[in-house]
Amino acid sequence: MxxxxxxxxxxxxxxxxxxxxxxxxxxxxxxxxxxxxxxxxxxxxxxxxxxxxxxxxxxxxxxxxxxxxxxxxxxxxxxxxxxxxxxxxxxxxxxxxxxxxxxxxxxxxxxxxxxxxxxxxxxxxxxxKIEGQNLEEWIKENEAISQAQALEWLRQLVEILDVVHHSEFFHRDIKPANIILQPNGQLALIDFGTVRRMSDTYLTKVSASGGTNTRVGKYEITTVVSFYYTPLEQIHGKAVPQSDFYALGRTFVRLVTGISLVDLPTDHKTGNLLWRNKAKQIDKPFADFLDELMASVPGQRPTTTEVILQRLKILPQQNKIYRITRSKTFRASAVIGFMILTVFVTFKVLLPLRAKYLVFQGEKAEAANNFQTAKEFFDSAIKINPQAKYAISKFYFEKGLRSINSLELAKRYYELAIKYNDKNIESYNNLGIVCKQLQNDKCVIDSYEKAFQLTYNNWKGHYGLGTYYDEQMKYDLAEQQYQLAIKINNQAIIAINNLSRVKILQGDYDTAISLAQEGLQKTTNPRWQAALYKNLGWAKFEQKKYSEAEQYLEKSKKLDIQRTATHCLLAQVQGILGDFDNSWLSWEACLLTESREPEVFSWRAEIIEKIRQKAPNLIQD
CATH class of the missing domain: 3.30.200.20 (Phosphorylase Kinase; domain 1)
Structure with a gap:
């Protein structure tokens, strides 16, 4: 030796x-x-x-x-x-x-x-040392794995990942080469050289010191890219725990197809892998789940490892139902059953019961992802009893509410709810919200216009359309919609708050303050109180009344510590007042917490540019 x-x-x-x-x-x-x-x-x-x-x-x-x-x-x-x-x-x-x-x-x-x-x-x-063979080497020497093997291996890996995430880390480099098949048949996860704490995932963990050079940020984030396994947000330096789920989904596409990802075609519009025809052994429910893990947007993937483990418990039964409903025996039985029902149940008094039964069968088929069969059941129910369309619409509306992890699926369900009942205002309102998140501008406008045609007194619709214009930074149009919402419902605190915020962006600080004070008199909800105090602090900051601004912002922070804009504003006020230590901490919270507000991104960009000017050699994602 x-x-x-x-x-x-x-x-x-x-x-x-x-x-x-x-x-x-x-x-x-x-x-x-x-x-x-x-x-x-x-x-x-x-x-x-x-x-x-x-x-x-x-x-x-x-x-x-x-x-x-x-x-x-x-x-x-x-x-x-x-x-x-x-x-x-x-x-x-x-x-x-x-x-x-x-x-x-x-x-x-x-x-x-x-x-x-x-x-x-x-x-x-x-x-x-973990003995065994990594799965990239293993799959080159073996055939593509079965569905049962894939479910078992996915469960093992998610259970490991569950411990990793609950230890406040995420791996950032999951791929077959970093998974070991041990001699005892158990999988192991290795190579934690790119691991990252969950507390410093967004942008870059660097901090400022209120505009002075007495303290310099000392953190860095390194971009980690394994081609074909790394999601877009990680390539851009904004990895999140759900980035591990994307890599996990693509790992299993490699294993169930036996084909290198570089050799699989992609959809030119979405960038999604086209892999299902290479893995005929995988049933549609499991294939849908793998595609959900690989969704292009983190918010469309499962939220936590616990959610994935719960879904994995249900998947075997869903796969079984799918195979049964796709079988010739099932289809033949369904036809025979329908014929028997048609022959023997002809009394007019039983028609509503027949329709209810068909709706129930349609719901079962929909739950098994057998969409064509579900449509046939629903259409048959409506032919027997036109009133069945309202029950079907309600069914799809409720499925839309539950589809929070898949915006495309939610959009489909709301559209189906409208198809069966085009008089339901809430379906149009919710479709508008989903289309806004999907950045489908035409769908947003069409949904709200149809809702307003049904009734003008739809304050939720006006508020939803206002938020759409708000995110587009079309503040004049947003203001009109918020005012209409408040006119219809003067207790709509959410619209009052947003109108106050728009007034600040338009430079009308006195009106913004008046609206925020009006809102505070109408609500005891801590979350909305925090938002309104934030607006008061922001308006006072713009008026250069820094001590008053700090007081309002501290109240907002105490009521809701997760409100990103409050931390960003407080950081600026504390810096101006010379409280550099607290300003540094507030900037850190501003950089690390989630937000969709355009002004937050603007403030972040400003502070990051200042940091770059003070430390040009700083390495960042």
């Missing part, structure tokens, strides 16, 4: 087993009196773009394992603050995430080592 020298600048790194120091450079071959390098797991190269080396090692000194154990050691070759942060972050993650199917390490497993006569100071991370 030979041992390798840890010195990346050494000219002859392989040494015979009876030597204590490298014959070429004199560096000790026993690292920290416990570790010997057995073989490299990546090709050893002088390429300066190759930052890490990985070795299988013999570790005789770890307390957790009193006997010698084969482990893995990652070695950072170059002295870069960015790369040091990556390997330190990986160490912290492996220490905090406790799961038998991810690599483990102890506190003494992360250390520095200086080779003999070398300017380098190497960072070393030792972790347990």
């Amino acid at each position: 030979s041992f390798y020298c840890i010195n990346p600048l050494c000219e002859q790194r392989q040494n015979p087993d009876n030597t204590q120091t490298c014959l070429s450079c004199g560096t000790p071959l026993l690292i920290n009196n416990r570790i010997r390098l057995l073989k490299p797991l990546r090709e050893l190269t002088y390429d300066p773009q190759s930052y890490f080396e990985v070795f299988e090692v013999d570790d005789a000194g770890i307390k957790r394992h009193p006997v010698c154990k084969r482990r893995v050691m990652k070695v950072l070759k170059w002295n870069s603050s960015r790369l040091r942060e990556l390997i330190e972050r990986e160490f912290r993650a492996l220490r905090l995430i406790q799961h038998p199917n991810i690599p483990q390490c102890d506190v003494e497993d992360f250390f520095s080592f200086a080779p003999n006569n070398s300017p380098l100071e190497l960072r070393c991370l030792v972790m347990d």
